Amino acid sequence: MISYVMRKVLYTLLVLVGVVLVTFFIRPPGDPARVLLGQRADSASVAALREQLGLDKPLYHQVGTYMLNLTKGDLGRSIASQRPVSETIMERLPATALLAITSITIATVLGIFIGVIAAWRPNTWVDSTMMSVSLLGISLPAFVVGLLMVLLFGVVLEWFPISGYVDKGPEYLVLPMITLAIRPLAIIARVTRSSMLEVLGQDYVRTARAKGLSTQAVFLKHALRNALNPVVTTVSAWFAGLLAGTYFIEFIFNWPGIGLAAFNAIEKLDYPMIQGTVLFTAIIFVGVNTIADILYGYIDPKVRVS
Amino acid sequence: MSNYQAESPTHLAWKRLKKNKGAVVAMVVLLTMIVAAIAAPLITPFDPTTQVLEYSVKPAGFRGLIIYKINPSAPEVPSILAVRDYKLQGDSVHYHDPAGEAYVIARSALHGTTDSDFVGYPTFWLGTDRFGRDIFTRLIYGMRVSLSVGLISESIALLIGVVLGAIAGYYRGRVDDGIMWLVNVVWSFPTILLVVAFSVLLGKGYWQTFVAIGISSWVDIARIVRGQFFTIREQEYIEATRALGFGTFRTMFRHMLLNAIGPIIVLSSAGFATAIIAEASLSFIGLGVQPPTPSWGQMIKDGYGYIALGTNWGMTLFPSIAMALGVLVLNVFGDGLRDAFDPKTSQR
Numbered sequence: 339m340i341s342y343v344m345r346k347v348l349y350t351l352l353v354l355v356g357v358v359l360v361t362f363f364i365r366p367p368g369d370p371a372r373v374l375l376g377q378r379a380d381s382a383s384v385a386a387l388r389e390q391l392g393l394d395k396p397l398y399h400q401v402g403t404y405m406l407n408l409t410k411g412d413l414g415r416s417i418a419s420q421r422p423v424s425e426t427i428m429e430r431l432p433a434t435a436l437l438a439i440t441s442i443t444i445a446t447v448l449g450i451f452i453g454v455i456a457a458w459r460p461n462t463w464v465d466s467t468m469m470s471v472s473l474l475g476i477s478l479p480a481f482v483v484g485l486l487m488v489l490l491f492g493v494v495l496e497w498f499p500i501s502g503y504v505d506k507g508p509e510y511l512v513l514p515m516i517t518l519a520i521r522p523l524a525i526i527a528r529v530t531r532s533s534m535l536e537v538l539g540q541d542y543v544r545t546a547r548a549k550g551l552s553t554q555a556v557f558l559k560h561a562l563r564n565a566l567n568p569v570v571t572t573v574s575a576w577f578a579g580l581l582a583g584t585y586f587i588e589f590i591f592n593w594p595g596i597g598l599a600a601f602n603a604i605e606k607l608d609y610p611m612i613q614g615t616v617l618f619t620a621i622i623f624v625g626v627n628t629i630a631d632i633l634y635g636y637i638d639p640k641v642r643v644s
Numbered sequence: 645m646s647n648y649q650a651e652s653p654t655h656l657a658w659k660r661l662k663k664n665k666g667a668v669v670a671m672v673v674l675l676t677m678i679v680a681a682i683a684a685p686l687i688t689p690f691d692p693t694t695q696v697l698e699y700s701v702k703p704a705g706f707r708g709l710i711i712y713k714i715n716p717s718a719p720e721v722p723s724i725l726a727v728r729d730y731k732l733q734g735d736s737v738h739y740h741d742p743a744g745e746a747y748v749i750a751r752s753a754l755h756g757t758t759d760s761d762f763v764g765y766p767t768f769w770l771g772t773d774r775f776g777r778d779i780f781t782r783l784i785y786g787m788r789v790s791l792s793v794g795l796i797s798e799s800i801a802l803l804i805g806v807v808l809g810a811i812a813g814y815y816r817g818r819v820d821d822g823i824m825w826l827v828n829v830v831w832s833f834p835t836i837l838l839v840v841a842f843s844v845l846l847g848k849g850y851w852q853t854f855v856a857i858g859i860s861s862w863v864d865i866a867r868i869v870r871g872q873f874f875t876i877r878e879q880e881y882i883e884a885t886r887a888l889g890f891g892t893f894r895t896m897f898r899h900m901l902l903n904a905i906g907p908i909i910v911l912s913s914a915g916f917a918t919a920i921i922a923e924a925s926l927s928f929i930g931l932g933v934q935p936p937t938p939s940w941g942q943m944i945k946d947g948y949g950y951i952a953l954g955t956n957w958g959m960t961l962f963p964s965i966a967m968a969l970g971v972l973v974l975n976v977f978g979d980g981l982r983d984a985f986d987p988k989t990s991q992r
């Protein structure tokens with residue numbers, strides 16, 4: 339087990355080196371200093387900015403410095419605000435984390451519930467309605483769902499506020515949270531349903547039924563527990579995907595998280611900020627997946643040797 | 645001799661697909677969309693970029709009197725003037741604009757030759773946007789962008805994914821390790837973030853967008869192809885190709901690839917939908933296809949500001965519906981394909 343964990347961690351570090359390399363090259367095309375200052379800027383100020391950003395050094399030197407700084411937790415300075423990128427990210431992390439964690443919780447609980455109900459009565463109207471609605475949920479990009487939410491619940495029905503953070507009241511969380519939860523909810527519901535249907539066809543479920551257990555006991559004790567494995571994979575994969583979703587949701591609902599910071603940075607081509615937020619998201623993504631992998635190895639010994 | 649004819653897996657899949665009602669409906673909608681996108685100028689009388697500022701932000705079903713003026717810089721696309729009324733007197737046309745101001749313009753500066761050629765009283769079926777451009781027209785033309793993004797980006801992704809996946813699955817060992825490292829690196833970024841990152845790197849524009857989406861979305865394909873090649877390589881007919889002295893290239897891309905085609909097709913249709921969403925997301929944040937080329941994401945963004953005002957929701961709603969419909973039929977069709985190619989996974 340220990341060697342399995344070591345292997346996993348070492349490989350993850352190797353992947354992270356690649357991730358950092360990709361991130362390093364996220365910068366405006368051509369001469370970033372020229373792009374940032376515009377065509378009319380004089381060459382002296384372009385040269386000054388180039389020096390400030392370290393762009394006057396050879397490429398390998400820039401990559402080296404970038405990596406060295408990263409090991410110290412230094413993500414560079416924002417061009418727009420001149421503040422350290424890591425400071426902005428840490429400041430905004432709670433808002434994003436609140437949104438992501440509440441959303442994935444709702445998506446998991448409701449998704450499993452809907453999936454089990456659909457599997458309970460497969461191919462009935464309950465099942466087909468739920469699955470059609472979930473297909474719609476998968477088909478809509480997050481920002482479209484967000485706009486439709488704003489339109490329906492914010493403007494037409496006026497139930498919830500459409501822009502702002504929870505410091506003004508918990509009702510500000512409702513719309514962004516639901517918007518972010520819809521896609522993973524739809525997917526978790528579908529995965530739960532098909533996984534349940536597969537498990538329900540197994541011999542041990544028939545045995546459980548044959549020995550006279552109630553349908554409820556068969557479903558919840560025998561089938562669901564075994565059906566949850568692929569669901570856990572989906573949840574962990576989607577938690578990471580959710581972080582990317584927050585970029586758009588935060589923009590639409592004016593939610594002061596990391597995504598909104600990235601968004602503003604993209605508009606200004608403030609590339610150290612873009613690099614920082616993308617790298618941060620990727621590291622969380624990789625971290626969550628590695629932990630999930632290690633947990634699998636713990637639960638299922640077969641995984642360890644493969 | 646019996647007249648039994650062997651059927652290829654692809655042919656069998658096609659027969660199963662035809663029996664799936666949802667998939668057939670999706671396919672019909674999809675074909676309609678493709679035809680509409682290609683035949684856009686025949687479907688709508690407007691040009692997607694012509695502005696009629698007097699008729700901006702009008703609701704669905706609005707009708708307005710217009711006269712067509714010759715545009716010296718682009719003779720084939722006339723400019724449009726919104727008018728309240730008009731009168732032809734000799735060589736000139738007298739008209740009032742919607743605000744009531746009187747104007748005179750030479751007949752020769754207007755479109756067409758007969759008396760009625762230069763006027764129109766068209767219906768703006770889905771209303772107009774903030775520049776007075778017809779939303780329906782822009783939706784149809786926007787579909788061109790969406791469909792070509794799907795097609796071109798997915799082709800790029802397929803090319804990279806199939807080649808890398810095939811090499812990794814065939815050669816294994818160190819080569820496989822290297823390619824899988826790259827796959828895992830790309831895999832570490834949520835796709836949409838990677839697309840955004842590449843867009844920053846490549847700059848804004850039509851082709852840049854296609855490439856950014858293509859090079860961000862090949863990992864799924866590479867993984868599947870690699871997995872398929874792992875098993876296919878052990879099959880006897882591959883040993884036979886070696887015994888026959890076929891080259892590696894021929895074995896890989898003619899014999900092995902054709903036997904892995906099912907899952908690749910299924911993934912491609914899913915990738916098509918993802919590419920459409922990615923383009924719309926990019927346009928929504930101002931990267932991606934640039935104005936005045938109409939794109940659904942851009943239209944949604946343009947209308948976004950009007951939602952909070954509570955006026956003219958159509959500007960956001962119609963492109964959203966169009967995109968949801970497009971992605972939905974692609975997903976239904978993709979599900980149908982998956983069931984057709986692999987009846988085992990079909991949901992009971």
